[in-house]
Amino acid sequence: METSKTLIIGACGQIGSELTSKLRSLYGVDNVIASDINTKNENLVNSGPFEILDAKSYSDIKNCIEKHNIDTVYLMAAMLSATGEKYPELAWDLNTTSLFHVLNLAKEKYISKVFWPSSIAVFGPTTPKVDTPQHTVMEPTTVYGITKQVGERWCEYYSKNYGVDVRSIRYPGIISWKTLPGGGTTDYAVEIFHEAIKNKQYESFIDENTALPMMFMDDAVKATVDIMNVPEEDIKIKSSYNLAAVSFTPKQIADSIKKHIPEFEITYKPDFRQNIAITWPESIDDSVARLDWNWSHDFNIEKMTEVMLKGVASLETTV
Ligand code: NAD
Numbered sequence: 001m002e003t004s005k006t007l008i009i010g011a012c013g014q015i016g017s018e019l020t021s022k023l024r025s026l027y028g029v030d031n032v033i034a035s036d037i038n039t040k041n042e043n044l045v046n047s048g049p050f051e052i053l054d055a056k057s058y059s060d061i062k063n064c065i066e067k068h069n070i071d072t073v074y075l076m077a078a079m080l081s082a083t084g085e086k087y088p089e090l091a092w093d094l095n096t097t098s099l100f101h102v103l104n105l106a107k108e109k110y111i112s113k114v115f116w117p118s119s120i121a122v123f124g125p126t127t128p129k130v131d132t133p134q135h136t137v138m139e140p141t142t143v144y145g146i147t148k149q150v151g152e153r154w155c156e157y158y159s160k161n162y163g164v165d166v167r168s169i170r171y172p173g174i175i176s177w178k179t180l181p182g183g184g185t186t187d188y189a190v191e192i193f194h195e196a197i198k199n200k201q202y203e204s205f206i207d208e209n210t211a212l213p214m215m216f217m218d219d220a221v222k223a224t225v226d227i228m229n230v231p232e233e234d235i236k237i238k239s240s241y242n243l244a245a246v247s248f249t250p251k252q253i254a255d256s257i258k259k260h261i262p263e264f265e266i267t268y269k270p271d272f273r274q275n276i277a278i279t280w281p282e283s284i285d286d287s288v289a290r291l292d293w294n295w296s297h298d299f300n301i302e303k304m305t306e307v308m309l310k311g312v313a314s315l316e317t318t319v
Contacts, residue, residue, distance in 0.1 A: 006032045007070040009055050009098070010077030012041035015117070015171070015220060017179045019074060022221045024048055033068050037077070041179065055098035058105075065110050072113040072228070075102045081121050082273050083183035084144035095147035103154060106164040114166040115228055118152050118240035120213055121145035121185075122170060125279045132281035134242045134288040141279050152239040159238040167227045168240035172284065175304060176217035177311030185276045186212055189253060192266070193308045196257045197316055201265045204250040208268050211252075211282040215245040216299035216307070223295055230293040237288060244284035245297035246304065256305040 006023055010016045011034035023032045024047070035053040039045045049068070053060045055077040064070065077098055084091030099116055106114050123132055124139040140146050148170075158164040173186025181187040188206050195202040206212070223243055227235070248256075254266040289295040299307070 003031055003069075004071030005068050006072045006074065007061075007064060007068065008032065008034050008074045008076060009053060009061065009102075010036055010075070011050075012036040012038065012044050013076055014176060014179045014181045015174055015217070015224075016074075016076035017041055017044045018176060018217050019076065019221050019224055020044060021047065022225060023074075026225065033064070033070065035064060055101070056094060058101045061101050062105060062110060065105060070111055072115070073102050073105070073111050074115040074224070075099060076117065078117075078147075079144070080182050080184040081119075081142050081144040081276055082185055082187070084147070085142060085272065085276070088143040091143045092147055095144070096150060099151050099154060103158045103164060103166065106166065107158060107162045112165060113228065114164065115224060116151065116155060116166060116168050117224075118148045118168050118170045119144070120170055120172050120280050120284065121276075122149045122152060122240070123279075123281050127281060129282050131283055131285040132242070133285050134237065142276055145279075148240075155240065156238040165232050166238070167235055169223055169227060169243045169289075170240050170284075171220055172213035172215045172244060174217055174220050175214055175308060177308050177315065178217075185273045185280070186214060188250065188273075189214055189248075192250070192253060192257065193312045196261055196264050197309065197312045200261060200263050201267070202254070203267045203269050204254075205269060205271045205273050206250050206277050207270045207274055208251045209249050210274065210277050211247050211249045212277055213244055213247050213281060213284045215243070215297065216304040219245050219297045219299050222298070223289075226295065227289075227293055234293055236292050241289040241292070241295075242284050242286040243289055243295065244286040245299060246301050247283040248301055252301065253305070256301050257309070260305065260309050
């Protein structure tokens, strides 16, 4: 029998690109098919099997699954929070249509396992802000948050009613240096490292003391690989797991950078993304994920800052 394979949809993006390379190192380059609607990430496109695919097209996804004997799908294509506020209907369409297609393909037994990421954006202004629990009030006010909340409900519904094996994590803001973020509210926490290396100053679009939950990319990828590898019966939460690593404000991350670049300066000019940030939690209680599938993070602010500065500096010297 031919080996079953994995498909990543939205593989050119911030998380998809690093997830693809991790899965390829674990399962073999030819067993992990990357796909995206465009070929903008050349490194990723040239790193192994790649297909152009529109996540809004059921037949595109189904044809790719059949062509490559795909067993597991990671659906990483989405429109993120800040861009979603500019194009609410497009965000709704992409984020919900693509999830429906993948869940239906699992229901129809074309694939046997699905990963779909949710976000801290499922929470809203009425949610407890500190140590936000797994089960709590969820009244998101962004279209992105609404698509993630409705997605979580559908994941649980397909699991309970059709036996679909779908696993999900509520990612916090993801910090990485290899690929730039794609239009989220937490993008400042990546931009700040690039500007610190290039210009030794940064104007933050998030206010000085607004804390948000964040996570270094390696931890996010580890969590994604781990949750997909535990036995199905250990996955007790069929909607999406809270996941946490660090929480910081722009001032705190600037202070951490200043330990390495003392002349670095930060100024603040909050824009519309500040209005999104203040509706989200400051910190997340992820004890259920830690209990159910042994989640633990490796990167604190200091370790993350060190790796980010080195990584971004290495990009600058290779340009
Ligand atoms: P990203 O914007 O960097 O990448 C998304 C990718 O999807 C892009 O490469 C884009 O070209 C592709 N795409 C867009 N429309 C498509 C379509 N119709 N068909 C196929 N591909 C399409 O996003 P990301 O940061 O890598 O996020 C991945 C997932 O994780 C998303 O579901 C996002 O909501 C979630 N998430 C991300 C963060 C974060 O901080 N990055 C936080 C919480 C949740």
